[in-house]
Amino acid sequence: MSADDRPLLLVLGSGKQEFREYLLRSLASRYRVHLFVTGSASWEHAYVTGVTGFASMFDLAPMVEAARALAAREPIAGVLTWDEARTPQTAALARELGLVGDPAAIGRCRDKHQTRLALDAAGVAQPRSRRVASLAEAEQVAERFGYPVILKPSDLALSAGVIKVERPGDLPAGWAFTSGQRYIGRPEWRPVVLLEEYADGEEISVDAVVYRGELTPLCVGRKEIGHPPYCIEVGHFVHGDDPLLRDPEIVDLLRGAHAALGFTDGVTHTEIKLSSRGARIIEVNGRLGGGMIPYLGLRATGVDVALAAAAAATGRAPDVVPDRKLVAAVRFFYPEHDDTRIDSIGFDPAGLPPAVDLTALLAVPGDVRSAPPGGTVNGRIAYATAVAQTAQECRDALDAAAAALRVNR
Structure with missing residues (x-):
């Protein structure tokens, strides 16, 4: 396919280069990309x-006008985003242009309370959940559910504001943490707080593509959670031959959840707990995963989640055939102390084994960073990825990368 023959894809938002460049690189190999950005x-x-x-990508009207002007010059094949906050606008733009996109389904994914209601109505396995408007109401619901419980905002991402509360005496502090979350750039926003039953067991994520109602799991991310009681993702492992990709319980759960949400076309990132009472849906996000998970999936399986997402957005059948069975992993690094001023930062190349795939610095001299809860995603100072035949080889390589990270403060 020549460059001039590539379909035109409208993409909303881009993100940090260290986390999202690989996605645009993949898209550019098959599509001409027009980007809508803030600034x-x-x-x-x-x-x-x-x-x-x-000036703002929360205001839909100027984007509709710009998209229509663009479409008048040349046909737009599809509209895509990987930014959680841009999913409603993306679906709305696609609908305005007569392209693949369902604002109602995306809305049910974007609002975790609406997700819970839709799954509950369809009998899909999930933790019990209630919207709570005050500490007193949270105390009543927590007593009914039993401790521990989870508090979370209904419409944030990246585990922001999510906390596990072990006992009644910890609930006031947990309530203050979650209800005190704020949205940068939207001073009027206040969180709608959900109190949920705690599901034990390993937490995984599944990036899947849905094409004309048919769901195909693409990669399973096995999460590493740290900094308790804050549910902070500190790493992920993706196995190219993960048996959960074909596990009937997981696949049936995914299909049931997507049917309940009315999600028929696109890519999703679904978080699941493998609890002692069976697999439970934690949330379904109407976009591909963050935290480098699609990149790990590409390196571990050969399946490109970005291209699968673009295919679904343009009404084309995605390529979902894996061509390898490796293990890929990422680990995020935080400062040891709160309010750490970074004077210099870097990886010592001599300490990096061959299995280390990528390293990225997320802080520069002069930055002040904190470990969770003061710094969640924004507290990260670096990351490293590894690719190998086994998970242990990846773990050893990431341990070496951690030892090779030099931070002077």
């Missing part, structure tokens, strides 16, 4: 054919 683009220019900047 202006920088590193993205290497992968896109056009950019439109907006």
